[in-house]
Each structure stands twice: as C-alpha cells, then as structure tokens.
Amino acid sequence: MQSVYLISNVNNGGKTYLEYLLPALNALRNHYNCIVLQTNIVGVSKFEAEQFLGCPVEEVGLDDIGKLKSQVIISNDASIGKLIDESNFSIFIAHGNVGMPLADVYYCSGWTSYWDAIVSSSRSLFDLIKTGMYYFRRDRVALRLELEPDRSRTDLRNTSAVSVLPIKIPDMFSAPPEFRCMSEEYVVGLLPTQIGICPSGASLFENMEVVINSVKSQIPHAKIIFRPYMTDFDRPYVKELCEQLARYPWVSIDDTKGSSKDFYRICDTIITDASSGGVSFMLNTCKLPIYYVPVGHDSSPIVEAWLEQMEGLLPIAKNGDELKDMVLGFKLLTSEQKYFIYKKFYDSEYSGLHHPDEVFLELVENRHESRFRYCVIDSFGGAHDNFISDPERALQ
Template identity: 60%
Template structure:
C-alpha cells in the first residue's frame, strides 16, 4: 500500500491548523497507508492531536521529515517544504477561505515555491498564489529575491500547480437566511487582527484600534467589543501591554487563549479585521457580514491592489474612519435577508463549481501534475503553462 505522509508543523497552530489535515486524512486513510507526523512547534501534544484526528500521530523532529524520500507529502505548513528532499511530491494546503491583502508582493511565494502543488480554498487565493509565483520566480532567477533564512534542501524553482478547491473547513452552504436570536439592544463587534507583520505599515488593526473603536462607538454607543488576538502573537510584549490597557474598559473583552473560533463567531454580530481570512470564515459560518478595514497607505502594493480589485462589490471594505462609520451603522440596520444576499453572492463568486478537496487529493496522488485538477503549472521562469 502506498505511503502518504501528512505533516503538521504550524508554530502554535493548535487545533485550528491541525484540522486542515482532516479532509485529506479522511479521504485517504482507507486507500493509502497514511502516516501523520507532528513536530513540537504546534502547541499540541501527540495525544491531543490523536483525539482531534481520531488517528495515530507520530511526534518527530524535523530531521525525520528531511529524511523522507520518494514519498507523497501533504502539509498544513508552507515552511516545511524547504526541508523536503527533491524526490518527494509535496502538496501544501493554504490557510483560510479567501486571499489576504498582505504586504508581501510575492504572496509568500518564497515559501510556496518549494511545493509541487499549492491548494487554495477560494478563487481569489488561487489567483494571488499564481500571480505571486509569477512575480517571484523571475526575480529569484535574477537574484533580486533571495531565500528568506537558512539553507533550503529543496529546489524552489520547480514546476508548481496551484489548485482551487471548495473550502476545507467550512460548513454547508446556507440555503436561506438563518433566524436571528440576538436581542435588539445587544450588539457585539469582534476585533480580529491578523498576525503581526502581515499587513503593510500603518494598516494593522492593532495600529488602528482607536480609529476603529471610536468609529463604531460614534454610531453604536451601546456596542461591546471582543478582541481576539492572533494566537502566535499572544506572548508579544507590545500585545500584552495593549490587552492590559483595553481590559480597563468594561465593554471590551479579550478573548481567552484556547477559545475556539466557532464560539467567538457565535458571540459576534459583526467582525472587523485588517486582513484575516477569519473575517470570511465568520461570514461562511454565521451568514453575518464582516468589515475589512484596509486603510490607504503611502506605498502601492501589488498584492493589496489585486485583493481590493477581487473583493470589490463582494466584501464590505472600509478605507478610512468615515467609511467605517457608515458600514457600522448600516450593518446594525440590515435584515438577515440583506446579509444573506451578500453572503450568497460572495459564495457563488468564490466557490461555485469548485471540486471537493477529498476528490482532489485522490487524483493528485495518483496522477501528480497530470491530475485533471492541475489546469495550469508555473515553471521555473514564472511562465504559466495551461492544459489544452
């Protein structure tokens, strides 16, 4: 029976990122010899991981992963691709259900370039991965872009196929607007910053919290807030100080570490984020609308510009405090049917007719770049080769 290695290695990724392996594991466990490897970076014990996956897990050092040869490797962590031997066929599953307005003009191609297949759970993510690799590889060949850190064991200028699938971690599509059970005088705004260093300078939600909170409070004085820091930032000294200051206000709650995203989503009437894919996950899980606060910065950024074009008329986006005020007030007046109309349009635009991830995994393992789902490949020069 053919081996398939599934690797969990996201730093402090916990249950959230381990769950990205579940669709692949469930689809493949009865057909292949699936071997799940986890490093100590994840923040989970082997026993905890086994309970979540309902499958045996091996706790290993990265050297074990670096010694794999001529295997199929599926991972939730892009960085680990640098350690794979060239003889392996590597499949990376990107995080989230939509692209991000990140400051990285290559859209993390410095990491995804080591993989043979990059799976994205949205059309926008697929487009950003493709355009990022197209920009990165010519610069990499010209030595304008170098390996971020350390020595890679694997060639990053390889044939890579981006593949778009239905979201890996999203519940069923809402056929109609769900009934709201919230009290009319209770309005909770979730604040969901993405990881420090992801946004362009001046665009992080942390940098704009005063503007954001004041804009909402000016329209909805009774609003309460829940700040959910990014899990990998919880030990950052600046963030600890910020949370301590915000805790002085009885209408601001700091979400506790370990609280599931589902519980957080259910508490909120809306979520304001800077770039987190959790804003869309909130909409897909609740049929309520997020607000993306993407302030205009001095420098033009190709990734942010493409993302704004993609999301135009699909997601509520505020570029300054006044626009945020209008959206905050408008959201409080919208009916569930109004929200559902926007949700449905977004869902159909991003996911309609995309394949199920479990179908994709099977075909990729058997046929690799000849898989029916590899409709295009990007070569070492950044050229796109489309299938006839």
C-alpha cells in the first residue's frame, strides 16, 4: 500500500491545528498507509496527538522530513515547505476559513510558494493568495527578493489551489439555531491574531483600550475572555498585558491551548483584528463576530482587497463608535437576523464546494490534475482560473 505522510509542525500549536490534519487523515486512512509525523515544537504530546487523531504518531526532527523522497506529504504548517525534497508532491492545508487583512503584501508567499497544492475552503482566501503570490513570484523572478538559504526545492513552481468545504466546522445550519441563555452573563471573546500579522497600529493589542471601553460602555455586565495567539504568550508585552487584565474580575485569560471550539462555545460574540477565528466562530455557532479594522490602517494592498471582499458579508467596525453600535446591536438581534448574515456569508464563500473525504482522496490520486482545482498559479505568478468556477464541473 502506498504511503502518505501527514506532518504536524505548528509552533506551540494545540489541538486546533491537529484539526486541520484530521479530515485529510480520515479521507485517506482506508486507502493509503498514513504515517503521521510530529516535531518537538508543537504544543501537544505524542500521546495527546495519538488520542486525538486515532492513530500512531512518530516524533521526528526537521532533518527527518528533509530525507523523505518521492512521497505525498500533507502538512498543517507552511514553513516546512522549503525543507521538503523536490521529488515529493506537497500539500499544505491553509489555516482558517476566510482570508485575513494582513500587512504582508505577499500574503505569506515566502512560505506557501514552495507547495505544490494549497487546500482551502475560502474563495476570498484564494483571491488573496493569488494576489500575494503574483507579487512574490514577480519580485523573485526580477531578483528583487533574495533566495532562501538551505532550501531543498524551488519556490517558482506551479501551485494548485484546491477547494474544499470548511474542514473544521459542522455542516451548514439549515435554520436559525436556538440559543439557550444559561445565565444573565454576556461573554465577549477578544481574539487577536499573531503579533506582527496586522499593519502597524491595527492590531487588537494596540487598540485594547478602545475595544474594552466600547464593550463595557454598551454592556456594563459583559464578561471578557482574552485569548492571545499561543506563541505570543511568551512575549514579555503579552505577559504584562495578561497580568494587567487579570486584575479585573470580569476578565479571564484563556491560556488552555484547547480546541478553539471550546472557546467559541462560551462566547456570545468575538472581536478580532484579523484572525480567521472570527469567521470560524460564526460558522460553528451561527453567532456573529466583529472585525475591528481601524480607519487609517488599510493602506496595504492586501487589507484593501480584503475590505472590498468582505464589504456587506462580515461585520467590520472601522472606529470606536461603529464598534459600540455593533456590540450593542448584536445583543439585540434575533436568531433569524443572525442566521441571515451567516447564510449570506456561507453561500458567498462555500457554495458548490465538496466534502474533504472526496477532495483529499482525489487530490492525492490526481495531483495537479485534480478536478477540484480553483486555480493554478504558475511559476511567474500568473493565475489560471478556468477550473471549477462552475460547481457542476467538479461532478463530471
């Protein structure tokens, strides 16, 4: 039986990041010899990973990954792409269910450009990847970017963008769910994305006073749960901020490294700067997030493109007054009104896409000829989109 390697390597990543590998593993384990590898930088033990994935897990170093030849490799971490030997067919499972308003004009192409295929559920994310990879490969060809040292493969290659239904959420809600009020509390989750991702001045960390004051001025009894990105807990600034916030009885710090779904379950709304977790929250709960993107920090081409994409689809506050209006307004919305916003977004991003079981199996078998390709980005950054723009084509 042919082998497929699934690699977990997200720095300090907990079960949230193992959840990206699980759908691929489930799709392939009855058809291929699936070998799961885990490095020592992740945030879960070998035992925890084995219990979660339901299969053996081997602990390896990065050198071991570099020794793999002529294999299919699937990973939840883009940064190892440059270490993978050129003889392998590599598949990166992109994080999140939507694009993010990042400062990086290349949209992380310094990592993603090494991969043969990128799997994602989001049309808007693929559009941002196409934009970023166009600028990245154009500048690489023109020698405006230096080559990465010690790399095992080229970053100027054909990269297939492969569409799939969201891999970490339940099936689409067919009707507005009933929200059971367990207490009089109203819980607001604060979900900043990783430090350095947002444009200067636009991160939740830099706007914490505005955000918290907006919440408490509108809903004085609100409880706040602060969940920084897991690797940011080691930063002195974040440690100090957590200590300051923890002094308030209505603030708690989520440092559990547990599944995001547990966090989503207890929140009534989530405020974030750029995290795709805001959308994941909505997809899991049918409750609404708020993206706080202050005016004056939208000059990045990626941020401008994201704002244009999400206009009318996601709740976006561009100043403190808009944030206050949304915080109070969301508390007053009916389940039907929330469902209308949820369904409009879902239909725009995911309609016509296919189940991970079908997509991953077909991708491993057919590689660059996968019928689920959204587009192919060539070695010069040009995007060729004439693949599954018509959802019915994928069924032929």
